[in-house]
Amino acid sequence: MGDFLAQYGFLIVTMVQAGLLGLSLYFPLQAGQLSLASPGFYAVGGYVAAIALTNPAFAGLRESLGNAMFPLTWLAAALVCGVLGLVVGVPALRLRGIYLALATIAFVEILRVVSLNLPVTGGAIGIFGIPQAFGFQDRWQYIWLFGPLLALTLLFARQLERSRVGRAFRAIREDELAADAMGVPPTRYKVLAFVIGAVLAGIVGAMSAPFLNTWNAKQGTFDASIAILAFVLIGGSRNIWGPVVGGALLTAVPEVLRFLADWRLVINGLVLVVASLYLPQGIVGALERLRRSRPPQRPPAAVPEVKGGTP
Amino acid sequence: MELSQLIQNLLNGLAIGSVYAIFALGYTLVFSILGIINFAHGAVFTLGAYFTYTLVVGQFENNGLLKGVNLFPDGSPLSGNPWAFALATLIGAAVAGLVAVLVERLAFRPMRSRGADPLLALVSSLGVALVIVNLIQLLVGAEIYNFPSDAYGEVRPALSFQIGERVVIIRTVQIIIFAVSLAMLAVLGYVIGRTKVGKALRAVAESPGTASLLGISVDRFILITFFLSGFLGGLAGTLVGTAFGVAGPYFGVTYGLKGLAVIVLGGLGSIPGAVVGGLVIGLAEAFVPADYSAYKDAVAFALLFVILLVRPQGLLGRTQIQKV
Numbered sequence A: 001m002g003d004f005l006a007q008y009g010f011l012i013v014t015m016v017q018a019g020l021l022g023l024s025l026y027f028p029l030q031a032g033q034l035s036l037a038s039p040g041f042y043a044v045g046g047y048v049a050a051i052a053l054t055n056p057a058f059a060g061l062r063e064s065l066g067n068a069m070f071p072l073t074w075l076a077a078a079l080v081c082g083v084l085g086l087v088v089g090v091p092a093l094r095l096r097g098i099y100l101a102l103a104t105i106a107f108v109e110i111l112r113v114v115s116l117n118l119p120v121t122g123g124a125i126g127i128f129g130i131p132q133a134f135g136f137q138d139r140w141q142y143i144w145l146f147g148p149l150l151a152l153t154l155l156f157a158r159q160l161e162r163s164r165v166g167r168a169f170r171a172i173r174e175d176e177l178a179a180d181a182m183g184v185p186p187t188r189y190k191v192l193a194f195v196i197g198a199v200l201a202g203i204v205g206a207m208s209a210p211f212l213n214t215w216n217a218k219q220g221t222f223d224a225s226i227a228i229l230a231f232v233l234i235g236g237s238r239n240i241w242g243p244v245v246g247g248a249l250l251t252a253v254p255e256v257l258r259f260l261a262d263w264r265l266v267i268n269g270l271v272l273v274v275a276s277l278y279l280p281q282g283i284v285g286a287l288e289r290l291r292r293s294r295p296p297q298r299p300p301a302a303v304p305e306v307k308g309g310t311p
Numbered sequence B: 001m002e003l004s005q006l007i008q009n010l011l012n013g014l015a016i017g018s019v020y021a022i023f024a025l026g027y028t029l030v031f032s033i034l035g036i037i038n039f040a041h042g043a044v045f046t047l048g049a050y051f052t053y054t055l056v057v058g059q060f061e062n063n064g065l066l067k068g069v070n071l072f073p074d075g076s077p078l079s080g081n082p083w084a085f086a087l088a089t090l091i092g093a094a095v096a097g098l099v100a101v102l103v104e105r106l107a108f109r110p111m112r113s114r115g116a117d118p119l120l121a122l123v124s125s126l127g128v129a130l131v132i133v134n135l136i137q138l139l140v141g142a143e144i145y146n147f148p149s150d151a152y153g154e155v156r157p158a159l160s161f162q163i164g165e166r167v168v169i170i171r172t173v174q175i176i177i178f179a180v181s182l183a184m185l186a187v188l189g190y191v192i193g194r195t196k197v198g199k200a201l202r203a204v205a206e207s208p209g210t211a212s213l214l215g216i217s218v219d220r221f222i223l224i225t226f227f228l229s230g231f232l233g234g235l236a237g238t239l240v241g242t243a244f245g246v247a248g249p250y251f252g253v254t255y256g257l258k259g260l261a262v263i264v265l266g267g268l269g270s271i272p273g274a275v276v277g278g279l280v281i282g283l284a285e286a287f288v289p290a291d292y293s294a295y296k297d298a299v300a301f302a303l304l305f306v307i308l309l310v311r312p313q314g315l316l317g318r319t320q321i322q323k324v
Helices: A002-030 A038-056 A056-091 A097-117 A141-162 A164-174 A177-183 A186-212 A221-235 A239-277 A282-292 B005-032 B042-054 B082-112 B118-140 B171-196 B195-205 B207-212 B218-244 B250-265 B271-286 B290-310
Strands: B159-163 B166-168
Touching: A002 A141, A002 A164, A002 A186, A002 A221, A002 A239, A038 A097, A038 A186, A038 A221, A038 B005, A038 B207, A056 A097, A056 A186, A097 A221, A097 B290, A141 A164, A141 A186, A141 B195, A164 A186, A164 B207, A177 A186, A177 B250, A221 A239, A221 B118, A221 B171, A221 B207, A221 B250, A239 A282, A239 B005, A239 B082, A239 B271, A282 B082, B005 B159, B005 B166, B005 B171, B005 B218, B005 B250, B005 B271, B042 B218, B082 B118, B082 B207, B082 B218, B082 B290, B118 B166, B166 B171, B171 B218, B171 B271, B195 B207, B195 B218, B207 B218, B218 B250, B250 B271, B250 B290, B271 B290
Parallel strands: none
Antiparallel strands: B159 B166
16 A cells, blocks of 8 residues: 555545646536636645745744644635636626637736746746645645545535526526526626636645645646646536546546657547547546436436436 | 837837737638637647758757658758748648648547537647647657758848937848738738638638538638648748747747737637737737846737727627627
């Protein structure tokens, strides 16, 4: 077990982390908003934690709080990203579809260039020597942070879907004008979905900064935006498990392909192409359809439980 | 700002802006026909520069599978004088166009025939970009290749003239870039506006269904669009490569993103929009004061963000009719 964790611990934690980032994009998507801003909030959250944990300005606070400093960084990251999400979200969510996606890409790029140039973020070098959370000795121990966060997020996502708010999200996704006409204020719910995603990405960033030990402008890039979008689309965008499965699998693919040496990134690209060709509903979507269509002899009354309240 | 500085910035901005424009035209052509953004366009841009490099130099001394290969033991026939280089540039761009056609056949057409979500086409095109960039690295290494400094032959020295106390310098490369871009725009404008092929292309862009009813082979015109798009992208790659003297596997990424900013700024799917957007962003970047030059890469995106909020359809875009 020890050997296994030593070898694959880092990968497993990264897979869970990827799933969480996928979920952060899934929330706005629930309300029909294609936002690629997750890496931006992830980067901001990480910077908040990295600065709080290394900057001399906070030395006194760290001294007196000890390990309680770590949860505080999560809270701070959540707060900062929530406010930033609100500030960006309110104007940006007037846009639709590909325009919103492009605006959020612009947001991520602006953040990247700014963080490359500010002294407090360490410029191009970034911030390094971030202390390990709670004095963890091994990287796999971060599963104790990311694991519960994933469980909580999934629980939250499921409850949300069943709630009034979740139904409002779905109504907006299916037809914004109709939802508006039915008295569901689209802007308020769209911003809410966007802020939920932002807060989640920020917390993941704050947990990742100690995990990666170093934080720089490479954390929030356009490539990351697309990678996270791929997690959700390849995993499946209509089910909370989709982003998790997609994130875990796509993170693992380059590792699994390691025996291909230099060819692995080429194959990784091909996997994206083939998956988007043959799994248009995503992996989870395809599995669900398979499960639904398998028992044809079953009477229609025994249709498996309908997920998420109203179909 | 002094007059000489103003003129210098203006000229620099026009040169780089015109490359942005022809690069972005490739994006916007595909968008106007298929309604998708082809993220592999940046990779095709990189490929254009590499193909031209191969034709002009033909040697790969860095790492990669082709290390030590020398295509032209007696020196490339396509180097040494400006016309040979121009020919190499055109061939390089044409090969990049063929790659774009291949991308369409392998990644986009199967998806179209299945009626898949356009978002998936976006992921698929990104997969293609990954494949191309990593194949380049695999074959010729991740290092940067230098274009020969005498690519344009003996016309290398820059023009310069004096305004007041300061000397304004225009590099020959800048003049060539500007002239080539203008020529490309004129040719493209003619092809799309005046010829039968252009008419058919516009019909397909307007409504593929109706176009096919009228006997236009939609698939063929999509291939033509991708060829034109790849040609423009590849040409931009070589022009930028020669302007900065270098080509590396990743240098298309920045341009790919800026190209997005350009087409949205101008208006998605609008051809004059791509030109205006390219020039606006090129000029805006040229006027960033030297003290803030580190923020130059953010200018395009800041402009993009602002324009999306003020005028989401872009400077020259049409308002889309809302589905009710």
